[in-house]
Amino acid sequence: MNNEPIPNTHSTIELYIAQERLRQARYSFNLSLVATTLSFFIGLIxxxxxxxxxxxxxxxAAAGGLATSIRCIQLAKDANDxxxxxxxxxxxEN
Structure with a gap:
């Protein structure tokens, strides 16, 4: 078993940053999906x-649903960006 620490090269750090961005985008998308669903039901109510x-x-209630919908669209766009x-x-890099 190799107990030597892995050197943090420039590309390794960039990989960690890319993975963190992907994680944040995934969470933002999921939050946007849940919020959009809630907004839909608030609008129905x-x-x-x-x-x-x-x-x-x-x-x-309808205005609250509409405002939430607009924010959800913005969150999804941010995640996509x-x-x-x-x-x-x-x-x-390539």
Whole structure:
């Protein structure tokens, strides 16, 4: 068994950074997916409240769902941009 420490070369550090970016992008995407699902259901509840003549509550719920949806789209775009950056970095190395 080799007990010698592995040297942290420039490419090894870049690999760790790329892996961390991928991990963060994965978590951001998963969070965005969950938040989008919740936003969808909040919007449905808002629509149901509006249809049941509880307009103020329905409006608040629908607006909350819409605001959450916009933020989720932004999170997904940020995760995609991080993945694109990792891909560019890998292409630049080769």
């Amino acid at each position: 808002g629509a149901g409240l509006i249809l049941s003549n509880q307009v103020p509550e329905g409006t608040v 991080r993945l694109d950056k990792v891909l560019e970095d890998i292409k630049d």
